[in-house]
Amino acid sequence: MGAGSSDAELVRRVRLGDRAAFEVLVTRYGPGLYRFGRRMVSDDALTEDCVQETFITAWSGIEGFRQESSLKTWLFGIMANKVRRELRRLSTHTSIPMEELEIADNARTEQRAELTGLLQALDAALARLTPDQRACWILREVEHLSYEQIAEIQHTTPGGVRGRLARARQNLGRDLEGWR
Amino acid sequence: MTDERSLDDLLREAADELRASTDTGWQRAHERILRGLLITLRPSTPVRGTSEEGGFRVASTVLVGLLRARLDERSDLQVLRVSLETDEHDALTGIVLAISIAYPGAISTVAEAAREATREIVLQTLGDQAEVVDIVVADVHTLSERDLGDPTPT
Numbered sequence: 001m002g003a004g005s006s007d008a009e010l011v012r013r014v015r016l017g018d019r020a021a022f023e024v025l026v027t028r029y030g031p032g033l034y035r036f037g038r039r040m041v042s043d044d045a046l047t048e049d050c051v052q053e054t055f056i057t058a059w060s061g062i063e064g065f066r067q068e069s070s071l072k073t074w075l076f077g078i079m080a081n082k083v084r085r086e087l088r089r090l091s092t093h094t095s096i097p098m099e100e101l102e103i104a105d106n107a108r109t110e111q112r113a114e115l116t117g118l119l120q121a122l123d124a125a126l127a128r129l130t131p132d133q134r135a136c137w138i139l140r141e142v143e144h145l146s147y148e149q150i151a152e153i154q155h156t157t158p159g160g161v162r163g164r165l166a167r168a169r170q171n172l173g174r175d176l177e178g179w180r
Numbered sequence: 181m182t183d184e185r186s187l188d189d190l191l192r193e194a195a196d197e198l199r200a201s202t203d204t205g206w207q208r209a210h211e212r213i214l215r216g217l218l219i220t221l222r223p224s225t226p227v228r229g230t231s232e233e234g235g236f237r238v239a240s241t242v243l244v245g246l247l248r249a250r251l252d253e254r255s256d257l258q259v260l261r262v263s264l265e266t267d268e269h270d271a272l273t274g275i276v277l278a279i280s281i282a283y284p285g286a287i288s289t290v291a292e293a294a295r296e297a298t299r300e301i302v303l304q305t306l307g308d309q310a311e312v313v314d315i316v317v318a319d320v321h322t323l324s325e326r327d328l329g330d331p332t333p334t
Contacts (some may be wrong), residue, residue, distance in 0.1 A: 030210060
């Protein structure tokens with residue numbers, strides 16, 4: 001058992017209490033969950049909390065994973081719920097409607113120093129999307145999830161996902177015009 | 181059309197870069213998350229054990245973990261699920277062990293070995309025998325190259 005084990009084998013072991021198997025899952029899916037969360041809530045500490053809570057929920061509730069969806073979809077679904085809760089909280093505390101919540105550029109200073117030019121530009125452009133558009137674009141284009149999987153995670157329909165992706169693509173295209 | 185295609189290419193390149201990057205925050209968070217998980221307990225039920233000094237309780241997750249560790253030593257079976265049955269005093273009345281057996285294999289022989297190993301673990305852990313150990317062969321699987329002793333050096 002190790003990094004090459006299948007998700008199904010790791011889930012079997014995790015259900016029986018194998019922490020080492022769960023650590024493999026943390027290492028496998030943690031970077032993607034963090035990448036998603038960081039671009040959704042724009043704060044390292046908040047992102048870390050969301051990822052940690054996601055894995056604690058998964059560890060404690062693995063019996064609830066029925067394998068009707070993939071493990072990746074299940075984990076991203078938990079993470080997206082944590083992110084939505086944080087965005088609602090931020091929106092309430094700052095009196096900004098969630099749909100208009102944008103990420104302040106200066107929140108990304110540390111991160112930007114290490115990113116390539118295109119990645120910096122993408123990050124800034126993603127920050128200007130609505131949370132729904134941003135989530136759908138990352139889940140589709142970066143994580144390669146299907147419309148159906150994204151709809152499950154975002155509590156919408158595949159058609160709703162398609163619409164959000166179209167608007168995200170249009171807005172990203174406008175903001176990244178200088179890179180074409 | 182050319183513009184549309186170049187936007188697709190640009191967004192694909194940007195998405196590829198984002199996918200290939202690892203946030204520095206994750207590198208910092210990884211260890212903390214693993215440490216946090218070490219102290220996270222799962223929901224469990226108490227199972228009563230007995231010793232010369234008196235009674236004690238063991239979390240069901242501990243007993244299941246010990247069973248998994250013991251049966252993991254065997255390459256001819258995989259444990260799929262373990263269900264513990266207890267009475268109103270938390271005494272273990274039965275265990276249902278769902279397993280997958282390596283194909284080809286002698287089902288009855290492997291199932292009996294799993295039952296014996298389970299009885300041993302229960303006795304060692306709780307100081308008493310499980311009244312009933314039901315083995316359910318729920319699946320079969322083929323052995324991986326590693327289980328068969330892949331001669332290729334890694």
